[in-house]
Amino acid sequence: MNRDKRRAIFERLREANPQPTTELEYRTPFELLVAVILSAQATDRSVNKATSPLFEVADTPDAILELGEDGLRAHIRKIGLFNSKAKNIIATCEALVTKHGGRVPHDRKALEALPGVGRKTANVVLNTAFGEPTMAVDTHIYRVANRTGLAPGRTVRAVEDRLMRWTPRAFLGDAHHWLILHGRYTCLARKPRCGACPIYDLCEFRERHHYAEVEAD
Template sequence: MNSAQIHEAFTRFQTACPKPTTELRCLSPFELLIAVILSAQATDKKVNEATARLFPLANTPQTILDLGEAGLKDHIKTIGLYNTKAANIRRTCALLLERHGGEVPRDRVALEALPGVGRKTANVILNTAFGEPTIAVDTHIFRVANRTGLAPGRTVREVEEGLLTATPEEFRQDAHHWLILHGRYVCTARKPRCPECPIHDLCAYPHKTEVN
């Protein structure tokens, strides 16, 4: 896509969904952090089911630690890799109390120093919790960026940097949410729903599906 097409694409995304946000249910930066850690290789639906059990009982670093390892695992055992995630969450809670007064830091380096938090998770926190114009590239966004020609790249980092460069500043804050929703519900992996796509005529994908 050229710059004019990219601007038009984001204009259409904005018109269709003026105020996009995460589908993870959370009421604080800490709840978002825990939900995103849990979301690795898990659906938002499964995470929301687990946090609906967890957060009413424990939604701060100290209260999660107070649950104990077995107690935490009992609340998240329906999620894949729950043993590893429980260990990371408990270590993260301890570090938040030790280094940040129990608060989620608004700093990339500090976030990425937390167990279970990589660049993608840090970008989600910075964008969704703190309103920074970052773009977290997951499998959906990686696919959309490459398939449409919006920001082709061989690696997640290349796509992230390409999107940050290509996305007009006015759309950068919400770009992450628009693209993930587009990849999740329209530009799907196996059979994209091209006839329903709002940017069908702008997209560079050569194998568009047709109306059945």
């Protein structure tokens, strides 16, 4: 895929959604961090259902530490892997209080040092909370990048690096959100909605004609 086609793809995605954002509900960088930790192997909808009442009673590291692991677990018990997530969030809150004055650090290395925070989570926080041009490659972005030919790669990191290198800088701030939403609602894993795709004619997916016909039927 050449540079002009990549630019055209992002222009189309921007036209369809000029101000994309995460579907996780949050008010502060800390709330976003907690929500992203909880979102691993869980839907944003299920996370929002849990964090809405949680953040009403505990929306700071100190407040969550006061809840304790059992109290936190009671709020998130309907989310997958809630036991390990509760442990990580408590440990992260302790680190934020003791090492960062209760604030979420605006620094990749410091973020990735927090329990339960890997590169993808750090990228989400850096991009969404702090406006950094990062690319948090989840299963949706990995699929879209490979299927469309936008930035093919055998590993998540390879896709991230190529997207960062090949995405026109003017689009980098929002590209993460556009690609996730495109993968979540249009470029679906099993039955992509090619007939409703705004970048259909720019996509290099070999089977797009078949799925467009299925969509039409």
